[in-house]
Amino acid sequence: MEARITLQVDGERRALTLDTRTTLLDALRDHLGVMSPKKGCDHGQCGACTVLLDGRRATTCLSFAVAHDGAAITTAQGLAANGALHPVQRAFIAHDGLQCGYCTPGQICSAVGMIEEARAGHPSHVTKDLTGPVALTDDEIRERMSGNLCRCGAYVNILAAIREAAS
Amino acid sequence: MYLRPSMVEEALAALAEGGPTTILAGGTDYYPARVGRPLTEDILDITAIAALRGIGERDGALRIGAAVRWTEIAEAALPPSLRCLQLAAREIGGRQIQNAGTLAGNLCNASPAADGVPCLLALDAEVELASARGTRRLPVAEFVRGNRRTARRPDELMTAIIVPRCAEAARSTFLKLGARRYLVISIVMVAALIEAAPDGAIAAARIAVGACSAAAQRLPLLEAVLRGRRLASGIGCLVAAEHLGELAPIDDVRGTAAYRREAARRLVARALDELAAEAAA
Numbered sequence: 001m002e003a004r005i006t007l008q009v010d011g012e013r014r015a016l017t018l019d020t021r022t023t024l025l026d027a028l029r030d031h032l033g034v035m036s037p038k039k040g041c042d043h044g045q046c047g048a049c050t051v052l053l054d055g056r057r058a059t060t061c062l063s064f065a066v067a068h069d070g071a072a073i074t075t076a077q078g079l080a081a082n083g084a085l086h087p088v089q090r091a092f093i094a095h096d097g098l099q100c101g102y103c104t105p106g107q108i109c110s111a112v113g114m115i116e117e118a119r120a121g122h123p124s125h126v127t128k129d130l131t132g133p134v135a136l137t138d139d140e141i142r143e144r145m146s147g148n149l150c151r152c153g154a155y156v157n158i159l160a161a162i163r164e165a166a167s
Numbered sequence: 168m169y170l171r172p173s174m175v176e177e178a179l180a181a182l183a184e185g186g187p188t189t190i191l192a193g194g195t196d197y198y199p200a201r202v203g204r205p206l207t208e209d210i211l212d213i214t215a216i217a218a219l220r221g222i223g224e225r226d227g228a229l230r231i232g233a234a235v236r237w238t239e240i241a242e243a244a245l246p247p248s249l250r251c252l253q254l255a256a257r258e259i260g261g262r263q264i265q266n267a268g269t270l271a272g273n274l275c276n277a278s279p280a281a282d283g284v285p286c287l288l289a290l291d292a293e294v295e296l297a298s299a300r301g302t303r304r305l306p307v308a309e310f311v312r313g314n315r316r317t318a319r320r321p322d323e324l325m326t327a328i329i330v331p332r333c334a335e336a337a338r339s340t341f342l343k344l345g346a347r348r349y350l351v352i353s354i355v356m357v358a359a360l361i362e363a364a365p366d367g368a369i370a371a372a373r374i375a376v377g378a379c380s381a382a383a384q385r386l387p388l389l390e391a392v393l394r395g396r397r398l399a400s401g402i403g404c405l406v407a408a409e410h411l412g413e414l415a416p417i418d419d420v421r422g423t424a425a426y427r428r429e430a431a432r433r434l435v436a437r438a439l440d441e442l443a444a445e446a447a448a
Contacts, residue, residue: 001168001169003169020169020210021206023198042202043198043199043202044195044198044199044260044263044264045199047261047263050263056238056266057262057263057266058267059263059264059267061198062194062195062198062264062267063194063198063267064169064191064210064212066169066171066212067171067191067194067212067214110262110263113262114262117262122238122241123241123242123257124257124262125254125257125258144262145261146261146348147260147261147262147263147264147349148261
């Protein structure tokens with residue numbers, strides 16, 4: 001069965017016709033040529049396919065595109081508005097927050113979403129005081145980034161990059 | 168077939184006709200079970216149904232819509248008795264999973280390691296099931312029948328989870344053990360709710376353990392021992408192996424039955440000690 005949907009991808013309205021069984025990740029990569037979300041594990045464990053979906057972090061391999069008709073999606077490539085890198089992207093470069101780079105677009109989208117969540121006061125599992133503002137300590141950053149794996153193990157530098165970008 | 172109705176009635180009509188066999192919300196259990204296999208089932212996607220969204224009060228009870236995601240539960244302003252559920256919500260997968268997965272899906276998927284089930288057992292929650300024939304309510308303990316088995320009939324849709332109002336003094340917590348800290352299937356998890364009088368005497372205790380039997384279980388023997396005791400430092404020492412008689416853990420790749428039984432005893436004790444420390448603070 002085919003469906004016609006539109007997605008707002010990195011600020012651009014894109015119309016597409018696809019099999020209803022197409023995941024959002026495959027729609028972005030194979031139908032729209034947006035290659036920054038990566039297919040790592042393809043079942044929601046690694047976070048390499050993370051984008052911001054209506055402002056929230058989402059693993060695009062875990063959902064059908066047809067379930068997000070009309071949604072606004074920001075990928076890592078869309079974070080660099082007019083060619084100027086996002087502060088989180090600059091921090092990843094400054095701190096060498098990557099080795100092979102495959103998980104990096106997902107890490108960066110996740111970090112951008114996570115910093116916003118903390119600013120909005122959303123608690124995590126390690127937040128002790130649920131009433132005050134969230135201080136992004138190293139423990140908070142690690143906890144909140146736990147949905148993004150880096151098999152090269154660049155975590156130390158990823159943490160440093162996010163710490164700087166969040167401050 | 169992929170149906171994405173905006174009204175409950177449309178969904179129920181499709182189910183009554185014997186249409187879609189798979190009901191989909193967050194999809195966090197759906198896709199991992201199908202990696203590398205062709206997707207052939209007809210799907211009923213319930214995420215566009217506004218009536219299934221939101222957390223609200225109705226008839227003195229808290230009503231959690233079937234499309235409510237873990238993140239919404241974690242971020243909602245809820246009474247302290249629901250802390251166990253909010254703790255579970257913040258510890259399920261990573262944030263991306265919490266943003267997608269739903270509590271109702273966790274129940275309907277009925278994994279023995281479903282983190283939501285012990286919490287809802289400790290909260291004495293019920294589920295609301297609707298079909299074209301009408302609506303019924305069932306206690307969670309009767310809804311989850313075993314490993315991947317529920318009391319949901321093929322034409323029924325879970326529309327809400329209903330949590331009755333607890334006593335003002337009720338406090339709860341949730342602890343889980345995995346092979347590592349993140350993104351793993353639980354080996355044991357415990358939800359504990361205690362209602363204590365101002366002098367510390369325990370008026371009600373509801374303790375549930377997950378991943379140690381085909382479906383999470385309450386511990387009635389332990390609950391009976393706790394009633395009337397004082398919620399104070401050292402209460403965890405009361406938890407003995409014989410109180411875990413309801414559990415029937417299995418040996419698997421994540422741990423042996425004996426390990427699970429001992430881990431469950433310690434986790435229950437720790438949960439009680441935490442609630443005692445909180446009451447003393």
